[in-house]
Amino acid sequence: SSGINAEYGESDSDNVAYERSDRWFDEDLPSEEDIESVLKPLAIEHLKVTDESDWQKATFHSLEAKFRVLSQAIEELHRDIPSSQLGYMQCVGDVVEYYQTPVQRQKYVELRPQSLPLNVKIVMESINKPLDEH
Numbered sequence: 001s002s003g004i005n006a007e008y009g010e011s012d013s014d015n016v017a018y019e020r021s022d023r024w025f026d027e028d029l030p031s032e033e034d035i036e037s038v039l040k041p042l043a044i045e046h047l048k049v050t051d052e053s054d055w056q057k058a059t060f061h062s063l064e065a066k067f068r069v070l071s072q073a074i075e076e077l078h079r080d081i082p083s084s085q086l087g088y089m090q091c092v093g094d095v096v097e098y099y100q101t102p103v104q105r106q107k108y109v110e111l112r113p114q115s116l117p118l119n120v121k122i123v124m125e126s127i128n129k130p131l132d133e134h
Contacts, residue, residue: 030077035099038076042069043092056093070095079103 039056043049046068047058060066069092074080077099081089089095 029102030099032100035077035096038073039069039092039095042072047092056096057091059091060089073099 040052043055043058044052046065047061049055049058060069066086066089070081070086070089073095079099081095081098085098089098
């Protein structure tokens, strides 16, 4: 069943997105041909590209067009695009570059304390604290 789990504030789609992103780390990057086979038809259909040789230069003329292209790319290439990256994607070439960039997992121990906000601390041992009972 699809929908929002009110108790935890999660939706089923959040879990699917995580699974897709997680699989991406274990697989090789898609080839240029794979990326082109997905993004070029989307650029032609949604961005009205007339010169097929310049499909990567096609810009997103509206948020709706950007949403349609990116949501279909996410579905077909099995890699979500974090919201922090969306503002940087102004043309199809930016999307191509994103999908050609490998994702690297950063381990907790690799995070430097200087790069963390002052109110964040990484504790490596497990803490088992019972909930207060009233």
